[in-house]
Amino acid sequence: MPATCVIGLQWGDEAKGKVVDLLTEQHDIVVRYQGGANAGHTVVRDGQTFKLSLVPSGIFRPEVQCVVAGGVVLNPASLLGEIDNLNARGVKVAGNLMISDRAHVIFPWHVEEDRILDQQCTSGEALGTTMRGIGPCYRDKVGRALAIRLGDLYRPDFRSRIEQVVKAKGHLFDRLGSPAGKLDAGEIYQQYHGYAERLRPHVADTTAYLLDAVESDKKVLFEGAQGALLDIDHGTFPFVTSSNSSGVGVSAGSGVPGRYITKVVGIVKAYTTRVGGGPFPTEQTNEIGQHIRDRGNEYGTVTKRPRRCGWFDAVAARYTARLSGVDVLAVMLLDVLSELGELQICTAYQWDGRRTTQFPSHVDDLRRVTPVYESLPGWQTPISHVRRLEDLPENARGYLRRLSQLLGRPVEVVSVGPDHQQTILANA
Ligand code: GDP
Ligand code: IMO
Ligand code: MG
Numbered sequence: 001m002p003a004t005c006v007i008g009l010q011w012g013d014e015a016k017g018k019v020v021d022l023l024t025e026q027h028d029i030v031v032r033y034q035g036g037a038n039a040g041h042t043v044v045r046d047g048q049t050f051k052l053s054l055v056p057s058g059i060f061r062p063e064v065q066c067v068v069a070g071g072v073v074l075n076p077a078s079l080l081g082e083i084d085n086l087n088a089r090g091v092k093v094a095g096n097l098m099i100s101d102r103a104h105v106i107f108p109w110h111v112e113e114d115r116i117l118d119q120q121c122t123s124g125e126a127l128g129t130t131m132r133g134i135g136p137c138y139r140d141k142v143g144r145a146l147a148i149r150l151g152d153l154y155r156p157d158f159r160s161r162i163e164q165v166v167k168a169k170g171h172l173f174d175r176l177g178s179p180a181g182k183l184d185a186g187e188i189y190q191q192y193h194g195y196a197e198r199l200r201p202h203v204a205d206t207t208a209y210l211l212d213a214v215e216s217d218k219k220v221l222f223e224g225a226q227g228a229l230l231d232i233d234h235g236t237f238p239f240v241t242s243s244n245s246s247g248v249g250v251s252a253g254s255g256v257p258g259r260y261i262t263k264v265v266g267i268v269k270a271y272t273t274r275v276g277g278g279p280f281p282t283e284q285t286n287e288i289g290q291h292i293r294d295r296g297n298e299y300g301t302v303t304k305r306p307r308r309c310g311w312f313d314a315v316a317a318r319y320t321a322r323l324s325g326v327d328v329l330a331v332m333l334l335d336v337l338s339e340l341g342e343l344q345i346c347t348a349y350q351w352d353g354r355r356t357t358q359f360p361s362h363v364d365d366l367r368r369v370t371p372v373y374e375s376l377p378g379w380q381t382p383i384s385h386v387r388r389l390e391d392l393p394e395n396a397r398g399y400l401r402r403l404s405q406l407l408g409r410p411v412e413v414v415s416v417g418p419d420h421q422q423t424i425l426a427n428a
Contacts, residue, residue, distance in 0.1 A: 008227030015332035017041030020057035030058025033253030035225030040301025070102030071253025076195035101151030128276030138242035153196035207255035228320035239278025247324025266326030282310035314406035319359035330413035346371035
């Protein structure tokens with residue numbers, strides 16, 4: 001039985017790109033199935049750093065088929081830029097990249113709506129989206145009336161469809177007092193027609209392709225984007241992204257039934273980070289948070305914003321590990337904690353006078369909880385050169401054992417640096 005999923009269990013940036021790149025050699029197909037160019041997945045190979053937004057992190061093995069499935073929202077200009085950049089750096093992107101004709105397309109109006117509405121969907125705190133038009137595109141998908149899918153770009157009525165949507169969006173922008181009311185349908189048509197021609201060789205019915213693949217026992221790897229706490233239905237709503245970024249999103253986004261998924265790898269950082277607004281109980285807005293930011297180079301891959309940093313939150317991660325059906329854990333960036341004398345893990349929340357390990361469903365409740373911490377001794381020695389679990393300092397092993405215990409899953413991968421090589425396979 002063939003399929004494995006890689007799912008971030010926190011608020012994104014757990015180093016999914018690195019894990020997908022590592023696991024790619026055991027797979028035939030690597031699939032992105034939700035999110036879009038809000039994702040920034042880093043792969044470091046042979047001293048070279050690659051940042052991927054839409055292209056699956058399996059692209060570095062030419063024999064592997066990469067697939068962007070229908071649940072992704074696609075910005076064609078971003079994708080083409082990424083393809084050109086990879087090709088220029090000697091990474092082949094040709095028939096090994098397939099893109100679903102069902103993927104919804106991001107247009108300039110989506111980016112403008114993201115800008116206007118970011119402040120307006122919460123009372124007070126801004127969402128702090130990546131401004132890539134992700135939410136507005138997913139909204140149009142669900143609303144249907146103004147949606148355009150990649151396959152529509154190849155239909156004879158594409159030009160009139162653009163004219164119709166531009167007219168409707170123009171009215172919307174006029175009402176919002178935005179200059180984007182002056183959208184030029186002819187110009188947008190020409191631009192997107194050009195993108196469509198360049199993307200044509202990649203466009204396919206990926207649902208049919210993936211169903212054939214799993215039915216013929218091909219090994220498929222699903223690459224989640226964002227993290228489960230950003231899941232539209234199960235995350236810290238409304239401070240979330242607009243897709244199902246937890247494990248529950250794999251089938252909807254790819255078209256592959258859950259029965260084919262045999263292994264779910266839950267990715268966590270050894271601490272916690274968050275970009276953008278929303279509650280974050282274990283956040284450290286002090287020298288510890290700054291130390292983690294400096295050592296972990298915690299600045300957004302996509303937007304370069306400083307990431308908010310804090311201690312590992314086992315209440316949140318246990319919730320998302322259960323939600324995502326996680327079998328094994330990959331604990332990333334363990335090296336970042338190396339210099340700290342004492343480490344804290346949040347093992348419970350104090351919530352309205354009682355202690356609980358339940359993760360609140362409403363952000364206002366999450367804002368009110370106080371983390372209950374357990375202290376563990378640090379190891380205060382560099383570990384980036386270590387390649388075997390038994391060569392880690394005892395306190396680092398103790399820290400991993402405790403995470404594993406609290407989340408109720410074994411740790412299979414430990415990462416001690418950004419490079420492909422800086423990895424410990426716990427079961428090796
Ligand atoms: P993703 O979005 O989940 O793929 O994660 P990002 O690429 O946005 O962020 C992870 C960052 O951590 C990247 O800059 C990686 O190169 C880096 N990284 C990955 N693993 C490690 C590690 O074990 N140690 C350190 N220090 N950095 C790592
Ligand atoms: P990867 O795949 C971290 C966050 C944004 C914002 C919220 C909504 O690299 O882990 P959106 O633009 O999606 O409407 O923004 O979600 N966000 C991410 N944070 N990593 C990501 O992706 C993210 N993608 C979106 O910062 O708070
Ligand atoms: Mg990222």
